[in-house]
Amino acid sequence: MVTRDVKETFSGRVGAAPAPAALAAKVRTLAPSMTRSMQRVAEAVAHDPAGCAALTVTGLAELTGTSEATVVRTARLLGYPGYRDLRLALAGLAAQQQSGRAPAITTDIAVDDPIADVVAKLAYDEQQTLADTAAGLDTAQLGAAVSAAAAARRIDVYGVGASGLVAQDLTQKLLRIGLIAHAHSDPHLAVTNAVQLRAGDVAIAITHSGSTGDVIEPLRVAFEHGATTVAITGRPDGAVTQYADHILTTSTARESELRPAAMSSRTSQLLVVDCLFVGVAQRTYETAAPALSASYEALAHRHRR
Amino acid sequence: MVTRDVKETFSGRVGAAPAPAALAAKVRTLAPSMTRSMQRVAEAVAHDPAGCAALTVTGLAELTGTSEATVVRTARLLGYPGYRDLRLALAGLAAQQQSGRAPAITTDIAVDDPIADVVAKLAYDEQQTLADTAAGLDTAQLGAAVSAAAAARRIDVYGVGASGLVAQDLTQKLLRIGLIAHAHSDPHLAVTNAVQLRAGDVAIAITHSGSTGDVIEPLRVAFEHGATTVAITGRPDGAVTQYADHILTTSTARESELRPAAMSSRTSQLLVVDCLFVGVAQRTYETAAPALSASYEALAHRHRR
DNA sequence: CTCGGTATTGAAAATACCTTTCAATGGTGA
């Protein structure tokens, strides 16, 4: 193998598209994978886009008590070629906020919140999660995943815990349009099934943390057997992505004591899965449409009895 | 008299404030006082703000067939300290223009919609569903259900098909805070378990149509054995409600060929289930909080290995 | 038509800003 010197330049670049309005979401998504100083920079940027847009690298470095190098690294991690471009995006964001809507302040759910507040806050947060996810989703990656799935001989989906339910949701729907799909939440069975996959098949791993071994292992096997692999994860830098041909990023809303991460990650994952499904249904419309109405009929009879 | 060299720097500055969105107007106002080359630059800027924002001084100078100096002079005339700041304003303007354009999300998803539209429409629809659900949820009923569940000896949840996943989601979370909860999607097992229930237990049926026999039957049995029964349904007039002490209504968003009802009903059901969960977690905070952090710890270790 | 003066312009120097390198540091696991 040829070893090549890689400039630090592109090493950290994770997100594909420079996000316009999805910046705050992206910061949250990538925050866990950032170093402390980078987090400080990211926080400053997310907290006051307009203010930061007015600063030079040096200024922002001073403000956050870090160095220019760190600022540039952060900009790279957020998906921009350099600080200059991050700054431009920031200016855009600032303009949007100012002209547009409210900055959306979310208070956490407290133990003594009345139930009506709980409903309002949860609904708001999940709406926010949806918006963030949609904004941060790389449509090129999604399109590629859709194409692969639509043409697949067979689709295996891996997910454990809360993600397991999302995996089942996806397969339920894919089955409805006549595709061959399986959800595996048992890691052993997942691996033994993964060895059956070959080129033209598709394997999809769903993991919020991006580091769930039980899900990575079957994806690795599928990858090595030549299947097209897709990762749906909240951590585009996670271990799972090294075996993923296509990466679909879910957004990470902040969690709190009473609102576990599983809640918003699930919302985000489901949206991605829905998009994937509709995309596949579009591509296979000829067969999908009659299959859908057939299953609809079948259920209608079941209810009527 | 002392003659001093005056830098060209501030000579041309005319406008007082850097214009945010009124840039095109400013260009027109100042055009007559501009030299020919400056007019070319101003015209380019007014014509395609987004495009120019992507260019460096040198780029814009080349594009307009002028020099960097002229570009800077034009920026100054427009009221900015230099080209850098004009460029930032341009980026902001571009972002505003773009966001102002409505994505035409009112329409249904069509077979030939590009994938980006699919994402936007789905996200929008699900957001709408959430808002509708939150607005239509009866907090009194929800509060009653929460009280019952928080005090329950045991909680059984019934759901089949897509609702089965929601049932599992709920039980997963309730288990996490130390409650005893089971999800049943097998109607036979559901009924045989329902006969075990008695006063102080809670049975929850989840059905979008409100008429799913497989779910109604176990709820009826639970009801007759004295358990407190809850129905989560999109049809508050459905058959399921006759055995329900508390009714939680989910919203019914319109469906289309490519977007089956299961999609938005699931979103709606999940919100209701989340509210129920958080409510219960609040009431049982003493035991729920340590249980939540314990399960968090357990998972963290699993990922770290 | 020619000349002197002024306005306009761009090439190139100077500067500010951004990016990269690299050595020092601090934390982590063996």
Place this chain on the structure above:
DNA sequence: TCACCATTGAAAGGTATTTTCAATACCGAG
């Protein structure tokens, strides 16, 4: 405790921007 790797910022190295300045175009008067 030691060796190692990740993290960090100082400073070197490049670009982009700004300024200078000389060349040129323009204009009105003689």
